[in-house]
Amino acid sequence: MSDFRTALKRVRGLGSAREGVGHWWAQRLTAIALLPLSIWFMWLSVSLSGADYMTVRETLASPLQAIPMILYVYALFHHGQLGLQVVIEDYIHQRPVEIGLLILVKFLALVAGLTATIAVLILIFGATNS
Amino acid sequence: MASRARPLSPHLQIYKFHLLMMMSIVHRATGVALCAAAVLLTWGLVAVASGPEAYADFLQFMRSIPGRLIVAGFVLSMVYHSLNGLRHLNWDTGSGLDLKSSYATGWAVVVLTPLLSAALLWLAWT
Secondary structure, three states: OOOOOOHHHHHOOOOOOOOOOHHHHHHHHHHHHHHHHHHHHHHHHHHHOOOOHHHHHHHHHOHHHHHHHHHHHHHHHHHHHHHHHHHHHHHOOOHHHHHHHHHHHHHHHHHHHHHHHHHHHHHHHOOOOO | OOOOOOOOOOOHHHOOOOHHHHHHHHHHHHHHHHHHHHHHHHHHHHHHHHOHHHHHHHHHHHHOHHHHHHHHHHHHHHHHHHHHHHHHHHHHOOOOOOHHHHHHHHHHHHHHHHHHHHHHHHHHHO
16 A cells, blocks of 8 residues: 555546546537637638639738637537547447547647648648648 | 446446437547548648649638538538537536426537538638
């Protein structure tokens, strides 16, 4: 016994996943952030749906649209990744497969979210491949 | 770790299907669908940043029949998940948890989702 805390003390407030309310709270915060951001995104999508390339590019490059877009991408991938984690934990009962999928989802969310963010940054700062 | 089999909650086929359980299942399903939608968003942003040709490819997909079906599915998912998410956030405050309000808000989401989605798609496509 190198640990003088009782089992109850160690688990209290942490729950079965040993991580407390962190996941739950982050899911709610991102959900609240996504409500106004989703309305903005729908408005932007509708207004750009018939636009030509230069209009789309210039609109997304303006800080007024680029900043909410980066916030949206961040909140969206963070929220989605938290949700997929719960789905995997609930339905995948082979522990190695579960861990593998959890790692895959976190990595893919980071890669796709970062890729989208960098695309917006390229638009803001005017760098282009074409 | 307990080695004996622990009691499990009744399996899906034990339950009678009703609105509230269906809406909970659909909330998860639309959430998973929206993760795929997030990848489509990434493609769109990368296409705009890459140049007119890449954006034309993206638009060609978005305007094809399969593209439109996928977009319609994503819009329905987004509207449903957002409206139903409001119910969940309200439940998190401890209010609206009784059966009567849960059904009332549930039916409101069921009715509003196709209406709002149709309006959004109509605005985007015409």
